[in-house]
Amino acid sequence: MTALPLPSPLVDADWLAAHLDHPDLVVLDAGVGAHRDAPARIPGARPFDLDGALSDHASDLPHTMPSPADLQRELRALGLRARSTAVLYDGAGVYSAPRAWWMLRAAGFDRAAVLDGGLPAWRAAGHPVTDRRLPCEPGDFTVRPRPGLLLDRDAVAAALTDPGTAVLDARSHERFTGAAPEPRPHLRRGHLPGSTGLPFTELLGPDGRYLPLPELRARLAAATAGRPHLIASCGSGVTACVLAFAAHLTGHPSPAVYDGSWSDWGRPETGLPVRTGP
Numbered sequence: 001m002t003a004l005p006l007p008s009p010l011v012d013a014d015w016l017a018a019h020l021d022h023p024d025l026v027v028l029d030a031g032v033g034a035h036r037d038a039p040a041r042i043p044g045a046r047p048f049d050l051d052g053a054l055s056d057h058a059s060d061l062p063h064t065m066p067s068p069a070d071l072q073r074e075l076r077a078l079g080l081r082a083r084s085t086a087v088l089y090d091g092a093g094v095y096s097a098p099r100a101w102w103m104l105r106a107a108g109f110d111r112a113a114v115l116d117g118g119l120p121a122w123r124a125a126g127h128p129v130t131d132r133r134l135p136c137e138p139g140d141f142t143v144r145p146r147p148g149l150l151l152d153r154d155a156v157a158a159a160l161t162d163p164g165t166a167v168l169d170a171r172s173h174e175r176f177t178g179a180a181p182e183p184r185p186h187l188r189r190g191h192l193p194g195s196t197g198l199p200f201t202e203l204l205g206p207d208g209r210y211l212p213l214p215e216l217r218a219r220l221a222a223a224t225a226g227r228p229h230l231i232a233s234c235g236s237g238v239t240a241c242v243l244a245f246a247a248h249l250t251g252h253p254s255p256a257v258y259d260g261s262w263s264d265w266g267r268p269e270t271g272l273p274v275r276t277g278p
Contacts, residue, residue: 003024004111005085006085006111009112009113009248009249013124014125017125025087027087029045029046029047029090030089032050032095035095036049036050042127042129043132047133048100050096050099061263061264062263063236064260072143075139076140079136080139084111085111086113087115092118092120093204096238098245102150106146107143108145149257150257153272156265160193162229164227166230168224169197169234170243171197171239171262173199178190182266184263186267188266188267196223198223200242220243220252230254230256232256233257233262235263237259
């Protein structure tokens with residue numbers, strides 16, 4: 001049997017249901033927080049643990065990218081093979097699955113897609129869920145890191161002075177302006193100087209799915225104001241990937257994500273400048 005091709009990096013529930021029994025398909029549940037490893041899951045789904053095994057345990061920042069060796073070990077434990085096709089979803093709709101997709105891309109894995117609308121869309125389409133977890137054979141995927149997709153603090157600081165780069169913040173407007181406190185109470189309020197607020201929810205429709213491509217293009221174009229380079233940030237590098245994935249869908253040549261995001265920049269001990277207000 002030939003490898004399972006993807007129609008797009010974004011697939012719907014009916015496409016996934018039609019291919020659920022394909023031997024090369026790996027379905028990964030990338031839920032975080034309250035949605036992490038929920039009892040109800042798509043049949044055959046395996047846990048892509050962004051809160052635990054698939055974050056860097058050597059870092060004091062949440063959700064940062066593991067080392068290539070650690071990432072490869074965990075992906076092989078999930079059964080990911082060089083010929084696999086992976087579909088990633090989360091229990092919130094579109095929230096953390098794009099982060100898992102971005103990590104796979106940064107690891108050199110290209111045959112991956114996000115389930116549009118996640119588990120809610122799957123259930124709304126009438127497809128079954130289960131509380132069973134099936135064992136899987138170890139995979140053979142080899143991580144080949146791609147530089148430039150996940151950026152550190154120094155790279156982002158340099159980009160903030162570049163007139164050709166737009167740094168977009170996926171947090172809520174209230175967190176961006178500093179009107180609302182951060183959920184991590186040790187962090188300062190506000191945003192990166194020179195960044196632009198674009199809450200990730202503004203790229204999603206009322207059903208929790210991505211907006212149509214023309215609307216995504218329009219909203220990203222308004223936020224970037226014609227600047228050709230895009231870096232996405234958020235609270236810890238998770239919902240930033242909702243923006244970066246949307247940019248990828250619309251054909252942006254090189255979106256990047258600030259790994260660590262405000263959990264890194266907003267720490268008082270960094271001494272980095274912070275802005276409040278719009």
